[in-house]
Amino acid sequence: MRVIAKALLPVAFFVALNVRAQTIDLSGKWQVTILHHGAYDYGRVTLKADGAQWTGKMFGDSITISMKDSAIEVRCKGDDGKECGSLKGRISDGVMHASGVIYDENSTWTAERPAAPGGSATSHEFVPKVYYNHFSGLIEPVLHINPGDTVHTTTVDAGGADAHGAHVTAGGNPLTGPFYVEGAWPGDMLVIKLKRVRLSRDSAGIYNNSVVLSSLDPYYARDQKQIEHFDSSWKLDRDAGIAALEKPTDRLKSFQVKLAPMMGCIGVAPPARQSFRSGQLGNFGGNMDYNQIREGVTLYLPVFQPGALLFVGDGHAAQGDGELTGNALETSMDVEFSVDLAEGFGLNQPHAENDDYVMVSGIENSLEDALRSATTGMSKWLAHTYNLNSAEIAMVLGSSMRYDIAEIVDPHVHVVAKLSKSALKALVPAK
Amino acid sequence: MRVIAKALLPVAFFVALNVRAQTIDLSGKWQVTILHHGAYDYGRVTLKADGAQWTGKMFGDSITISMKDSAIEVRCKGDDGKECGSLKGRISDGVMHASGVIYDENSTWTAERPAAPGGSATSHEFVPKVYYNHFSGLIEPVLHINPGDTVHTTTVDAGGADAHGAHVTAGGNPLTGPFYVEGAWPGDMLVIKLKRVRLSRDSAGIYNNSVVLSSLDPYYARDQKQIEHFDSSWKLDRDAGIAALEKPTDRLKSFQVKLAPMMGCIGVAPPARQSFRSGQLGNFGGNMDYNQIREGVTLYLPVFQPGALLFVGDGHAAQGDGELTGNALETSMDVEFSVDLAEGFGLNQPHAENDDYVMVSGIENSLEDALRSATTGMSKWLAHTYNLNSAEIAMVLGSSMRYDIAEIVDPHVHVVAKLSKSALKALVPAK
Amino acid sequence: MRVIAKALLPVAFFVALNVRAQTIDLSGKWQVTILHHGAYDYGRVTLKADGAQWTGKMFGDSITISMKDSAIEVRCKGDDGKECGSLKGRISDGVMHASGVIYDENSTWTAERPAAPGGSATSHEFVPKVYYNHFSGLIEPVLHINPGDTVHTTTVDAGGADAHGAHVTAGGNPLTGPFYVEGAWPGDMLVIKLKRVRLSRDSAGIYNNSVVLSSLDPYYARDQKQIEHFDSSWKLDRDAGIAALEKPTDRLKSFQVKLAPMMGCIGVAPPARQSFRSGQLGNFGGNMDYNQIREGVTLYLPVFQPGALLFVGDGHAAQGDGELTGNALETSMDVEFSVDLAEGFGLNQPHAENDDYVMVSGIENSLEDALRSATTGMSKWLAHTYNLNSAEIAMVLGSSMRYDIAEIVDPHVHVVAKLSKSALKALVPAK
């Protein structure tokens, strides 16, 4: 808690708070953290002066703050008009601290000003020294960056090998990061623009020589002859833009695949301070393994923890839909991305766009649930972006929806709902 | 039980074979029907002369036929070398009939010569007078055609309206056909080349104004505002190649969809003389609702009943993946197709190709099972076509597989596994 | 199209009604068949005299019938108050026939009086001479029975063997029936009381010696050693009430199973005159393979076709949940059941009760969907039986629901939602 609070404390506050606290105006935007019994809730509130008090809305409740000297009192009313609790505390160095009982829970309440917008965007060159095998809100950030900044860095392959093919870390999708994005607050969307996703060496590996059996009829899977010795290393011809097996069998001698470099892992700290293996995926992104997460894509991820904590890794030189072999053409990458923040609008799941498509990710337990999530997400996106009602959305989806099955081999499956921008261009954006 | 057997006993059985039966040579190909207690099994056998007898393989068993005058005896040995039964009968008008016990079942055995290959291909103009709402092996064919023939015909829309918009039959995917393909025998693949799939009128209808709720998160589905009055009729501009709502709301005023005419229903008689509503789909094809079943596609369907019995209907002017609105831009069609026969090779499910892709359909109960079926089918296709082993198949699929979610609103779901022909062109076809 | 309509036109139509048609009172209950383009819809209507006319409700529409001599006119109004069509015809021998256009469809309309309730219940001894391998509305009934009647009959095992172990028909769940129940009309529930479900011989067979692979992890399934020679015949000790392997391996020498005779197949003609293999199951019942369908159970099945057409077969001496071996202890049976009719109330799926439980069947494509269907069905049952609202239902289900996984190896899966009668006995039945 303290670490985070400190990180967010804008420098300006150490300067501006003069002797006469009474002159402080609480009006404007605040980021609020509520801690009850070890669990965190995050919110935002915009306060307005109302006589000698300030009022605002948070989590659907109305709050009223009164201040005397540096002492503050926060009172809460539910949307049914009933009192839901009150907290007492003080404002100090521009941060309000109060404690008391809200909805029968002993709670600690902290409100701080959002980070001031950064100045000119900074370009960071970041050389990773350590890699993490978890998407986790418990890992100390390796770098603090501002919205608008660009980071140029590298990633090792899923097995931990770098651009020289050297095993520099443990396998299992080791990640570069986490990057702490100043001002990112739960409820926001983190906007990541992939400016560069390039191969950093000339070799890649599929680690298995069979497709995962869950992608096959079980009788066929049982009766398939397993191949004992098969070299599934690939050589990458970056100039020609193609990949081929390094030591192909006769029948695959001329088999080639177009290079289509992509990031398998890109994610933020998951909700509720959980810590997941880097093979996991969910609404925080993670090991999404979608072959359209490529150079040129802009990706939106929901923020679940202050600073978001962005991780990236698991580059693939190319990957079929579903990632049927359990892994793809795994390789190291040279990556550049910029970050920004956008206001959330209830679409709390990864979505993306490139020149051709708007794409919404459904990451759930089954293909059915993932499709439901992707379709629901796209519906919300259409409602928000063009102010369409359910019948209008039905016309668009019924005539024009496209689905991709991104990945079926990880702990959750990933289905993407897509609409072509050419279909959407005739629609009038909502104000 | 006996009743049925008697009913099926061909009159010819009682008619003597002509004078010089001894001169008959049983060598060559036969199509065999086995009837036991009302259930049919179909197979093919190629007999070879072996001294005074003929031998061949059928259903994995060895059969030996001896003939004296017109009397024949068929003996069967399992692949473990044990006798599995014998049948006695006669040959008459070139058709062998015999009865006896096989594998402890009283059986009637009939073998006939395959239809002689047709002469020059015929072009049929077929104007439907009646439409059927079942895929069924119990319906009398409307036309007998030969492999190589072409049929030019029309289909009404899913609601039963023809090219003039007149309701000429009951709704629920009324079908044109069935067409009996001479020589088609269970175990074959029927090859249907769609030479023409064109709109025959300027209007289409989506009958619902919402997406099916099973494609949405149930809480979102519940809370969505239902729109009472919404006109989801479309007008089709065949020259410009676009569709637009006939009476669009303000927000969809400029919304347009590219015309991409396709056949929602194309199928043969299902196995075991079942009779399914024309909304059903399965390995017999049927209401597959895949937006790539378009002009230029060649479709392969397994044959389950002599003559195959081909049905076609349910044209769509355009359809999004999944057919989320439960139906698409439903309209009447002008259709031309040719038929041919190919030998089956264990891929007993619909598959297709166009200029760009090879596509294998998985039609099963769930997206998971449909994906398993499609992936297994594509694996079999690769093994058959290029003689690849399981590791080689894994390299192709892991790097290059594409999936389409064709349809999720019908009684079974439909997932398509696709490989681009550009990826496949470097592979050497198996001899 | 016209051909069908003609075929159905009853001869009586051309016969004049008797002299004093004006005295006919149309008041009371009618069973209505609507035929449009070969497709049937069935309904019931209760007419009330309204001046010189009769009015009633059917399919949510209001109909008004006027009569002059034997000529009738039926006019229809939708629930929005708009005209939906009119039909003209006559009444003849107490049956109304009319034709015209309803909802833009050419339709033929027939209304007849429900069958008069039978007199004293009859006990039928029925010895099957033929067995059918389809649940189908296209099969001629073997016996007409009245509500209240009892039928005592026999069934062969799933492989077609009778009480003497003789193969008397083809395998694949051959069925006894169909029994035509006079007065059964679409919308009704057929009530089948299983008065006797007894073994008729001392042997049974599980035909496979492995569980279906779809019930196992695919890697485990692949690596399991397949057993080549294994005799999975069972001997049944009807006196002791136990089953044991006929030729057990050493390790199963003392393994015994309690006899718990049940019917695997019990079903009616499926909707829309479809014809399904007898391995199929659905809302028509069918191959439900639920080990609680035993002597003492009362089963409710929705009626989809006049007369219902009841089939029964596929007895099991005992069966584990899920029928994991693909079949159970398959054997022939001695069966007695009575039939009755109940009014439908929107629960169009099989349900049952015994001394201990109320059970509602969900038969769908996946376990998820089957559970949804069973839970929804139980909710409807509670709402209907006790007039509970959704919160009250939630209290009952959240505290007391029990599920059985009846069957997972057939074309659809079957989950049963159960409530114990001891939990329900405190609830007050709705009037």
Add this chain to the structure above:
Amino acid sequence: MRVIAKALLPVAFFVALNVRAQTIDLSGKWQVTILHHGAYDYGRVTLKADGAQWTGKMFGDSITISMKDSAIEVRCKGDDGKECGSLKGRISDGVMHASGVIYDENSTWTAERPAAPGGSATSHEFVPKVYYNHFSGLIEPVLHINPGDTVHTTTVDAGGADAHGAHVTAGGNPLTGPFYVEGAWPGDMLVIKLKRVRLSRDSAGIYNNSVVLSSLDPYYARDQKQIEHFDSSWKLDRDAGIAALEKPTDRLKSFQVKLAPMMGCIGVAPPARQSFRSGQLGNFGGNMDYNQIREGVTLYLPVFQPGALLFVGDGHAAQGDGELTGNALETSMDVEFSVDLAEGFGLNQPHAENDDYVMVSGIENSLEDALRSATTGMSKWLAHTYNLNSAEIAMVLGSSMRYDIAEIVDPHVHVVAKLSKSALKALVPAK
């Protein structure tokens, strides 16, 4: 690492290692930790003297250890006979430390003696002061206990309320623990005997007044009338053993549920040092919500981290199958359990037994996958316990399997495969 090593360091070692290290005999059992790049692998090895060296098997590889003074060298050979690496280090205070490269990874290798078996079993009275909302290997244990020990403690309800109804911690399944079990090592099974699971107050709450919508048909779910004000508090009559709504509606006035106290949450630290919210479940147990986890049950959980780290919480006074309301009759508990350790045998998932049943848990993404996991687990259990082959297992499961749908509302679903002990008692345990 150090903390753990210290915790496990048996006291005896500080005594026994005399001056002349050369006399140390490495024979016998060791617990091994391999750390490569921050990732831990755990194993066990039993060394045998082989001339001047010691050899053993670990992770399928053969290792050979040579020692000179306190310097050791560990060499590894794969099962294909090839060298897989070597490590050098020393033995100090009875713990071997070595580092080097194994399978191309820089690795640190530590081996220590298993904890000596505890003396007499201890009974602990543990009063929790803090509760955790995560199943996590990152939380400091609240108590160290020995195999054989018993712990008597309390749990708060899922909302954080204790035996007095006081909110003493944050809601969301707060857990008592974790308890560190001395000697528990990855690969072991932790054996937890629930000696006492008793209600500690007279009230419980279902927090929702509807079933989760994913358990219903989506159209039915949408059209259900939502009830605004409904009090779903329950009062518990511990003497009579029944629960009833505190303020029932008229129609539920007499509705009662039998008390059947159970623990919703019981789990250990998940694999790979992940940290999951306490609503999660998996092979580590967790929020399993199975209504048979009651007093008298013995539960087996796989150990993923040294010490296992056992958590317990989320008591239910009663719960229907599936926990359809999303929570059950949530209440605080008085709990007593003993712990022990058993050798793992490849069944890495929760299983349990009570007087009547052996139960194996499948906790996976979907009902299909959970059933597969449960069935596979039961097959492994039968193979291990009775040495049955796949055909023998099929006979047992096909005739006698029972399934419970434990829970469908949490992040993963839980299906239990059960066999009655009366069916199993005739089987001869494997030696």
